[in-house]
Amino acid sequence: MTTHIATPDLTRLARVFHALSDETRLCLVAMLRDGERCVCDLTAALDAGQSRLSFHLKTLKAAGLVQDRREGRWAYYSLVPGAFDGLDDAVAAISPGSAIRTVKARCC
């Protein structure tokens, strides 16, 4: 069994979607689908500033979508296995209950 977004926590789900709401980050995800890559490869491929990619990779990592590994002076990023599974299921699973807790008043 893979990771999934088990708890339909509204805050967490929103953060995941936010991480996926940027074209640069979507492109990073696409590249990482082929497997682990070091940052320098990513910057070369996207022709983007190193500082810029570092920012986006940090965002993806904070959302739990990618993970990094240090080796010498290189940093290798890869997708978190299963992190993308059940995204639409997660949306379908937002319950009135989970909504209540996050948003001000009673909801649904």
Added chain:
Amino acid sequence: MTTHIATPDLTRLARVFHALSDETRLCLVAMLRDGERCVCDLTAALDAGQSRLSFHLKTLKAAGLVQDRREGRWAYYSLVPGAFDGLDDAVAAISPGSAIRTVKARCC
């Protein structure tokens, strides 16, 4: 067969994810899962300003996730059927090709 996000258009996909990246909007989606609702019901349930919800509903509509229907002085919103299907598939389908076109240089 439902609608789906057939073309893994990076820009469009990013906009859909952006629409889902806000807790208020996720809550709206959750409420609309039960069926059509008028705006006044939504504002009452979320205890949110009318202008605020109007903004978020507009965002969701622009992303193609909800649709509206006027009836008298009421506006009824509902989910666009199938708009949420295959979200993770869409992510999995971002191809190097589609990435190339959107981002500056060669990618992947």
Added chain:
DNA sequence: CTGACCCATCAACGTTTCTTGATTAAGGAT
């Protein structure tokens, strides 16, 4: 040790997004 390299972080700036309150428009009731 020195210098080159890889990468994260920071500060500054411009842009976008979200919120709030006021205005506008249109429907229905009296």
Added chain:
DNA sequence: ATCCTTAATCAAGAAACGTTGATGGGTCAG
């Protein structure tokens, strides 16, 4: 016609976001 209701839109401000260039820390080669 006048008034109330529903909801979209606007304007203004606050907050979050993304970009850029500079700085700093850690790693390896010479």
